Amino acid sequence: MPQLTPIASQDREQFMDVLRGIAILGIFIANLAGFSWYTENPANTGPWLLPEQDHTMEFLHHMFIEGKFYSIFSLLFGWGIALQLKRAADKGVDAAPLVRRRLGWMLVLGAIHLMLWPGDIVFFYALLGFILLWMRKLSNKAMIITGIILILSPIVLYAAKSYWVFLNAPAGLMYETGGKVMYAISGKMLASDQDIAAYLKQASWGEALQANTAGFFFRYGYLFFVSRIPKVLGIFLIGYALGRSGFYNRIQQHKKVLYMIIATGVVIGLPANYLLARYMSYCMADYWQLNTKGLYQTIAYAFGVAPLALAYVAALMLLFQNKAVAKLMSVVAPVGKMAFSNYLLQSVIGSVVFLGAGFNYIGEVGPFYYTIFGVLVFIGQIILSRLWLRYFNYGPIEYLWRSATYGKWQQMRKTSIAV
Template sequence: METNAPIQNHEREIFMDALRGFAILGIFIANLNFLSHYRGSDDAIGPWLLKGSDDAMSFLHHMFIEGKFYSIFSLLFGWGIALQIKRGLAKDVDALPVIKRRLRIMLLLGAMHLLIWIGDIVFFYALLGFILLPLRKFSNKTLLITGVILILSPILLYWLKMTFPILNYPAQLLYQTGDNVSEQLAGINDQTKRMDFLEHASWFDHLKRNIAGFFYRYGYLFFVSRIPKVLGMFLIGYVIGRSDFYKNLAQNKKTVYWIIGLGLLIGLPANFQLAQYMSAPGDAYFDLKIEGWYETIVYALGVVPLALAYVGILMLVFQKTIGHKVLLLVSPVGKMAFSNYLMHSLIGNFVFLGAGLGYLGQVGPVYYTLFAILVFVFQIILSTIWLKNFQYGPIEWLWRSLTYKKKQVFRINSNQ
């Protein structure tokens, strides 16, 4: 199936959808550690907890999943913005007003998702999208250098917070605000009450508590320096989209091989060490200990290279007949990624919270990984069937309709 001709736009869109679907599977597995409220193998009592195997699976998650898939999703976000701008230029239309309106709708939808689950990334991406837009004016070289600097910057930022604790004040303020709001709205003021709340609260009580969750979420994002990490990937993705790197893959294969080679050479040992630090007892990272700085270093050096290696491998796989067919199966999930991402939160809440099935803390990494894969297979089937009848996923349709201030055609072969 390989060709030296430029890749057609339709094929590029299918690949991006497949990559997006691949990314949300990894994000779901990573998020299940929080959605399931898994407490670690020391409390391993129950049919869905496997002490030794859960520890091993958790290590593999840290090594191969932690950070890699939100990095890919961030890359795709910047890539997508670049393509929207290019399409506007091709039609001699200023795409910026529509993009900005699209980002504002993202803020609204992300805020609503935060009320369902505090781990939302949509609101965060929309905020950073407004920062990306003015940066687009710089050259590709400048954007790539800036992206790399931003991705590595948490090393310096963590050291500064270790040395000057006052710099952690924004995160502390957000955490404290979260505590105050949580106590006022949900009556939670310690860990014991929190667990009791998760086990016995109603859905409405959870919604109220998630208002406080907004402050916890952004306190966490400030603490872990997620802003420069994600913005850096936005910039790299923007360059990929603007330069037509993937469209001209045949001419760029040598670069892809270098990205894969260096990504594996640097990424695998760095992420192995990252998994060692993340699996160690204690909480050195959040206590601003020296081990936390070492963890930050290997994270910065390892996560993005390995994520880019994943992308490069999938680029090459997609050019092969068998790989193309396999990724084609995944692409419907990515085409309606927002709807499927929201579904993950709804399913996670229903399965694990006491207001639902109540499997809170009762499922370890082995079984929740299998659970994620089963949900993903279900989403492949559901998304494929859905897109045979509808133009977009339900959330994508709402997003698009609000963006263009006009009800979009929803059903295939329909004017309604």
């Protein structure tokens, strides 16, 4: 029986690495809002806070970044699993057991990362990956329809939670548990984000890492409240159908579809995201209180985020068909090839820069400056990733993950160095 081995780097889909690299940048900029604990408050002053520019930049983040890049990453996750299963099927092998091992080790690595950054998506993706595997026998059409229904389902769920309060029990239980864990760690009742930020600003590394234990419960309380599970699973399914159908290998045949996706993103996605940005900038309290404006925000998110994210992907697919543009875009491919390592590195950098045990910039940097910071870090990651992959086949985390998945140490160093 043929044996499955890791995909050689030269056989990887270059466009997917480019897309991962771009997604990693967008995710980092979005996560910097969490690392910085920035809140818009005219009373806050400092050299890295620019009230007018920060307000404008945060609005632009809500409109063009919020949710879009984790959506692209989710699409790639489903796409990647489909390619792995398809590649194995072509050899007459069922790769599902291997993918389950891969997801199992992903859970372990994600759990470790959660202790560093409660905003982790690795653990969450691995959990939903098992559901994706269970649903993989759906037809491509059924997957896309189910995916769209799941992406839109938070509208119904939000309305239901507004009417039947008991449906908020999972989120409430998570938040309550997080509060109790935080009290056990700090000896204080930390009732708000501002209280937690103040605690982290003076906490040691040990205390900050302990606080991340409570952060896990707050994080998953948030994921339940915003109905992130169906959103991400829906995009997984669309990505899986995309990968299994071989859509990308027949771009010329599907140009009309890509233009339709872009048009939908512009005509429906952009106005919806503008409304989303307004609600997130001015009416966020209504969302948490399950008010009518919160429902409107949920509708704007459902009709805005996924369509615009897919429009980004479609536009990049078309641009990548031009050799000159593809060469320029491929500059970010090394970051995508070692996306897991770069994602964790961003968490290390964010923690060191903002936590009190590090450089202590919590609450002192606004969206304008932390966006510039995020881009500069990403440029550094492009350079570092390019240098690393000149000598090694995989990023350090990818190496450990692959070795654990296949049950043997992989070939880390390249046998010949590219000039």
